[in-house]
Amino acid sequence: MTSLSAAHDTPLAAPGRASLWFRVRRGAWGYVFVSPWVLLYLVFGLYPLALSFYLTFFDYSFVNPENRAFVGIGNWVQGITDPLYWRGIWNIVLNQAVFITLKNGIGLITAALLFRITWGARFFRTIYFLPVITSTVVLMTIGDNIASPGGPVQRWMIDAGILDQPVFWKTYDTLPMIVIALINTWKWFGISTVILLAGMYGIDPRLYEAAAVDGARGWDMFRRITLPMLRPQLFFLLVVDVINGLQMFTEVFSIGFSIYGGVNNQALTPVLYLYAQAFDRANVGYASTLGLLLAFLIAGLTALQFRFIRSDAD
Amino acid sequence: MLIKEGAVEKLKRVSPSQVLTYLILTLGAIVVVYPFFFMVNNSVKTGREILHSSWSLPSKITFTGYTGVFEELDVLLLFKNSLILAVSITLLNALLSALAGYAFAKIPFPGRGRIFGFMLLTMMIPGVLFLIPTYVLIYNIGWVGRYEALIIPSAVSVFNIFLVRQFMVGIPDELVEAARIDGAGEIRIFLRIILPLARPALATVAILTFMGSWNDFFGPLLYLNRPDRWTLQLGLLQFRGTVPGENSEQIWALTTLITLPIVVVYFFIQEQFVKAFANVSLSK
Numbered sequence: 001m002t003s004l005s006a007a008h009d010t011p012l013a014a015p016g017r018a019s020l021w022f023r024v025r026r027g028a029w030g031y032v033f034v035s036p037w038v039l040l041y042l043v044f045g046l047y048p049l050a051l052s053f054y055l056t057f058f059d060y061s062f063v064n065p066e067n068r069a070f071v072g073i074g075n076w077v078q079g080i081t082d083p084l085y086w087r088g089i090w091n092i093v094l095n096q097a098v099f100i101t102l103k104n105g106i107g108l109i110t111a112a113l114l115f116r117i118t119w120g121a122r123f124f125r126t127i128y129f130l131p132v133i134t135s136t137v138v139l140m141t142i143g144d145n146i147a148s149p150g151g152p153v154q155r156w157m158i159d160a161g162i163l164d165q166p167v168f169w170k171t172y173d174t175l176p177m178i179v180i181a182l183i184n185t186w187k188w189f190g191i192s193t194v195i196l197l198a199g200m201y202g203i204d205p206r207l208y209e210a211a212a213v214d215g216a217r218g219w220d221m222f223r224r225i226t227l228p229m230l231r232p233q234l235f236f237l238l239v240v241d242v243i244n245g246l247q248m249f250t251e252v253f254s255i256g257f258s259i260y261g262g263v264n265n266q267a268l269t270p271v272l273y274l275y276a277q278a279f280d281r282a283n284v285g286y287a288s289t290l291g292l293l294l295a296f297l298i299a300g301l302t303a304l305q306f307r308f309i310r311s312d313a314d
Numbered sequence: 315m316l317i318k319e320g321a322v323e324k325l326k327r328v329s330p331s332q333v334l335t336y337l338i339l340t341l342g343a344i345v346v347v348y349p350f351f352f353m354v355n356n357s358v359k360t361g362r363e364i365l366h367s368s369w370s371l372p373s374k375i376t377f378t379g380y381t382g383v384f385e386e387l388d389v390l391l392l393f394k395n396s397l398i399l400a401v402s403i404t405l406l407n408a409l410l411s412a413l414a415g416y417a418f419a420k421i422p423f424p425g426r427g428r429i430f431g432f433m434l435l436t437m438m439i440p441g442v443l444f445l446i447p448t449y450v451l452i453y454n455i456g457w458v459g460r461y462e463a464l465i466i467p468s469a470v471s472v473f474n475i476f477l478v479r480q481f482m483v484g485i486p487d488e489l490v491e492a493a494r495i496d497g498a499g500e501i502r503i504f505l506r507i508i509l510p511l512a513r514p515a516l517a518t519v520a521i522l523t524f525m526g527s528w529n530d531f532f533g534p535l536l537y538l539n540r541p542d543r544w545t546l547q548l549g550l551l552q553f554r555g556t557v558p559g560e561n562s563e564q565i566w567a568l569t570t571l572i573t574l575p576i577v578v579v580y581f582f583i584q585e586q587f588v589k590a591f592a593n594v595s596l597s598k
Contacts, residue, residue: 011374012346020424023423024423024426026422026423027421027422027423027424027426028423029417029499029500029501030417030421030422030426031417031421031422031423033413033414033415033416033417033421033500033504034414034417034429036410036413036414036469036470037410037411037414037433037470037472037475038429038468040466040469040470041436041472042451042452043451044444044448044466044467046435047443047451048447048448048450048451049439049443049444049447049448051447051450051451052443052444052446052447055316055446055447056449056534060450062449062450062453065454082369095408110339110342113335113338113339113376115340116332116335117332117335117339119318119335120336120339124339124342124343125588126581126584126588127343127346127347128342128343129584129588129591130346130347130350130577130593131346131589133525133530133574133576133577133580133587133591134529134573134576134577135528135529135546135547135573135576136529136531136547136572137529137547137550137551138353138547138569138572141550141554141565142349142350142352142353142569144324145352145368146349146352150365150368151368151369152352152368152369155369159442160431162407171518173336184347186346186349190346191591191592194588195592198592220335243440246440246442247440247442249532250531250532251529252467253535253551254531254551266553270442271445274442275525278446278449281584284446284450287446288447291442291443291444291445291446292443294440294442294443295440295442295443298440299438299439299440299441305530
């Protein structure tokens with residue numbers, strides 16, 4: 001259609017060229033409408049992207065950008081062998097193992113329960129979603145005080161005989177990341193509830209009817225029908241959780257740890273560490289390298305998930 | 315009469331397993347709400363009482379936390395700074411993602427497919443990669459300590475354009491074509507036809523963008539870390555470190571003040587909030 005009318009418009013020019021020029025002119029407003037994004041993306045997207053690679057080859061500081069020294073792949077070697085960076089990765093792996101299991105497990109259970117009830121599902125959903133919309137800094141302030149040695153949770157655990165004495169968990173080696181995972185579970189499980197519940201509403205009821213005819217009962221139906229049918233939703237949740245989890249910063253910082261994650265780096269995360277490198281030690285090139293390393297790690301993990309879980313599901 | 319019969323019917327249908335279901339769900343709701351209760355409860359106690367028993371109900375309700383925090387901290391300035399950022403970022407995103415979304419959905423222009431594909435590709439890049447180079451860029455422009463540092467780079471997000479575009483693809487082409495034949499220009503079509511129809515998608519964009527900016531901590535920490543530019547989140551963190559234990563009710567008053575407006579809005583339009591955040595439709 002377009003090329004035909006274009007040929008009519010400018011019969012003297014070569015058809016291919018004329019039609020392209022005509023289509024460009026006809027779609028001119030399209031270029032105008034996308035241009036704000038394109039301009040912003042060139043300046044605040046592509047340029048930083050290129051800069052991040054460039055910076056990795058230099059010893060660079062904000063204050064004296066002229067005094068940058070070329071270090072080759074030195075930053076990369078340092079990053080790959082930096083024990084603190086890997087300590088951060090390990091902390092996050094521990095944190096996310098607990099968080100992803102609990103958040104999506106609780107989300108699945110609450111969704112299954114909400115799916116069963118006829119009245120009040122909306123009310124419970126509204127409540128469960130409340131922490132999702134609340135700010136991380138506020139929730140970590142509350143979580144810190146509730147979990148503190150003098151706080152209500154430990155008092156209750158001592159009263160119930162679960163603990164002998166108050167636990168100063170922030171000084172422990174592994175407890176900080178686990179406690180943060182618990183608080184984050186409380187903040188985010190509502191997302192899983194809602195997404196999985198929507199998935200359950202989308203399952204064809206005839207599947208359950210057919211299974212009931214075959215004599216299947218509640219648990220069998222859940223395991224054989226509900227869970228497999230929810231694979232797309234569970235996969236989506238897992239991918240997003242891993243991407244967000246590896247970039248954790250605010251939680252650790254706002255629950256009161258220093259930018260090095262405590263004296264023994266017990267709560268250090270990769271982003272906390274690259275923040276410390278850039279703004280405490282003024283190693284901007286090195287911090288940029290750590291950011292790239294983390295981005296590659298995230299991209300690799302996401303690709304692995306698509307490769308091994310998605311292909312399984314299809 | 316009819317209503318009564320229905321009620322009886324409902325009561326009859328409640329089985330022991332249903333009772334158990336409601337019991338677990340209620341227990342879950344209590345666990346979810348308790349921390350909020352803890353916060354509000356402590357905001358009306360004295361700091362001394364919080365130190366001794368942060369779990370107990372107030373022996374006497376006091377508002378020294380609220381009066382105290384207003385004396386110690388310019389709370390209204392924090393609200394103002396947070397609002398300036400959240401409102402301008404939200405308006406810019408709604409406008410620019412509507413424009414780009416419309417172009418990608420309804421205006422055929424050469425290269426559209428390629429640009430859109432490229433846009434989707436950039437959506438996959440983890441944000442952490444941009445952290446340091448963007449800071450270097452903003453530092454060199456001279457925006458550190460200015461609102462522009464957070465507003466301009468966040469003026470439009472690829473995710474929002476994608477969201478609006480997906481919605482606008484569903485608007486029938488005939489509507490747009492008919493208007494074009496009638497001689498309406500693209501700006502007129504955009505304002506008169508597309509914008510009103512795209513309101514649900516724009517509501518999602520607005521809620522997500524506003525909440526993202528309102529709750530953002532890292533951005534203000536990086537770029538606006540000076541007292542006259544503090545946002546609510548950054549102000550809370552900085553304030554927390556300066557409050558002596560016997561005045562800790564001020565912290566709880568501040569967290570309550572930060573949380574309350576959002577929660578009130580949430581309860582009025584919770585369906586839109588849930589839809590926006592979970593990006594799902596919830597019709598049963």
